[in-house]
Amino acid sequence: MNRCGSGKRGVRPAGGAVRGAFASLLCCGALLGVTASADDSGGSWFDAIADWFTGSDDPTENATPNDVHRASLDMLAEIRILREELGADDYPAEAEAQDDRAPLHVYAKSLEVMSKVSRVQRKLGMPVSKVGQIPVKVIGAGDVLVSVSTILDELRKIKSQMVIAREIEPAPLEAGKTTSMVYKNLADASFLLDGLVGRPLNPNDVYLNTQHLLDDLALIADRLRAPVNEEAPPVEGRKTPKDVAQQVLRASYKMVNLQTRLGMDASSVPTLTLVRVTPSEVYDATNMLLAETMRVKHHLGIDVLREERAPPRNKQPGDVFAQVLLVIMNLDELMGSVS
Template sequence: MKGLLYIWDSRKVLTILITMIALSVSTKSMASTPSEVYQSTNNLIFHIEQIRLNKNITSVAKKPGVQIAKTPIHAYTKALEVFEKVIRFKEAHNWSHSKIPSLPEKNVTPKDVLDLILVIIKELEDVNNKLGISVKKNSPLPEGKTPSDVYENLWRASYLFDGLVGAIEPTYVYRNTVRIEKALQKIAKKLNKSTAIIEPTIIQKQKPIDANISGYKVLYKLAVLEKELDLIAVRVSGFPAGKITPSDVYDTTNNIIAELTRINVHLNLPSVPDVDLSTEKITPSNVVFQFKKIELLLNNISS
C-alpha cells in the first residue's frame, strides 16, 4: 500500500512539474523583446515608404537624434503619435479606421508596444490595399535592440508620415499641454496638494524653441517629483540640436505624458485624459503659457 501511495505521489509531483514547465515555456513564448518590437517598426516604416512612393512624396524626411533612457511607455506614446497621423491620413480620404486607444493604466511592457504597432500596421495595410499596393514585408529580426532604439525608429516613422499629412502644428502640442495640466490636477488632489495657482501672463511672439525650453523645465521638475514618490526619476535627454519645430515640442509633451503615466500607475490613478483639439488659432505663445501653468502646479505638488 505504501508503495502504491509513493508511486501516486511521485506521479502527482511529476504532473505538477510538467505543468509548471509548460506554463513557463508558454509565458516566455508570449513575451516580446525590444528587438522583436524594433523588427515590427521596420515593417511599419516599409509600409509608410510604399505609401510615400505611391503619392510621389520625394521630400527628405527629418531624422531624429539618437535616443537614450527610453522605456516601453515612452515608445508606446510615440506609437500613438504615429497612429494619430495614420488616422488623419485615412480621414482625409474618408476611409474608416480603428479608434486610437487610450494610454494604459498599468506598467507597459514591450508586448504592449508590439501589439499597438501591429494594429497600426493593419491600418497601413488597409491603406495599401485601397491604393492598390500589394506588397508584404517581414524585416529580419535584429539583435540587442532597446526601447530607446524602438522609440527612435517610431520617431523616424512619424517624420516620414509628415510628407503625407503635414508636420505637427502648435494645436496638437497645445492639446497635449492641456492633457498634462488636467493630469497634474488629479495628482495634486490625490496627494492633498493645492491646485490653486496665480495665472501667468501670456508672452507674445514666442517661438517653438521657447516652448521646448519650457517643456524641458517641466521634465526636470517631474524628475524631482518622481524622486519624492520613490520612483526612478526620468533621465532627461539632451536638448535637440538644430532648428526646433512644433514636432520637437510635441515629442517633449509625449515624454511628459509618459512620465505622468508612470506616476498615475504608482498612485493608482486613471490614465492621462484625452481632450479635443482647440478650434481656436494656437501659437507657440499659447503653448508656453500652458507650460508656465504646469510649472506652477508642479511647484504646488513637490514638497
C-alpha cells in the first residue's frame, strides 16, 4: 500500500495558506493544539510573551535565544514545583551539553516535552493538550518561544487543576545564550517529566517516530518520483537500544547525503556516545531525523502534513530496528532519484 499522493494513506493537506508573521504565529499555536485561553491570572500564553517585549504587534518577531532561554528556565522551575508537590521520587538523568543545535532542533525537542506534559494531564484526568507537528517553514527563535511558552501555559493549568499555589521566581533575561543551551534545558525538562508521567520513553515511542519518518519520506518520494519500500527486512537475533542507535546514525548520515544532493545546507549528525544507550536517546535521534525531514520537505515545497497515527503497543527494540532499516532503504531510493 502506498503512503502518499492522491487517494493514498498517510497524508492530509495542510491548513489554508497563512500569510504574515502574526498569522504564522497563530498557525504555530494551532499546530500545538492550544488556544489563547486564560490562565489563573486572566492572561494567555500570548499575553505572557507580550509582557517581555515592547514596540511590536508580534511579540515574537524580535525574539532571540536569550528570550527563549529565559522561558525555558521558567519552564524548568514550574516542572520542579510539580515534581515536589506531586511527590515524584525518581532520580532524573541530566542532559549532556549540546552543540550545533538550530532552532528547528529545539522546536522538535519542545514537541517531545509537550508530549510528556500531555501524558501527565491524561494521568491526572485533565483535558489533554494536542502535541502537533513541526510546521513546514523556516523555524526561528520566535517559533520556539511560542512553543516553550505554550508548554508553560499547560504546566500552569496542571498546577491550577491540582490547587498548587506556589509560584516560581521568574528567571532574569541574560545575554550570551544559544539555541544549544535552550536545547539542553528542554532535554532536562524531558527527563524531569518522566517522574510525573510514571515512565521514561520506551520502544513504542521510538517505533511511532519511525512511522512518522516513513510517512514523511513517502511524501518526499512522491515529489521526487522515487519508489517507496513498504516492507521492512527480516531481523535476526535480539536487538538492544544500542543496535537501534547505530542504525539511526546510519540514517542520519544518509539524510545529510540526501540534503547535499538536493543542494541544501546539510545539518550535522546528532552525537551519540553508543556506550550506554537508552530508548530516550534513540527517540531524541529519531526526533532530529524528523526535523531534518521537514527541512527537505520545505526545500522541495511540500506543504503537506502527515496523518497522525495511533500509538503502537508492545514493540521491542527489534521491531524498531527493522523500521529504521526500512527508513534507510527509502533514503537510499531518494538519493538514487537525485544522483
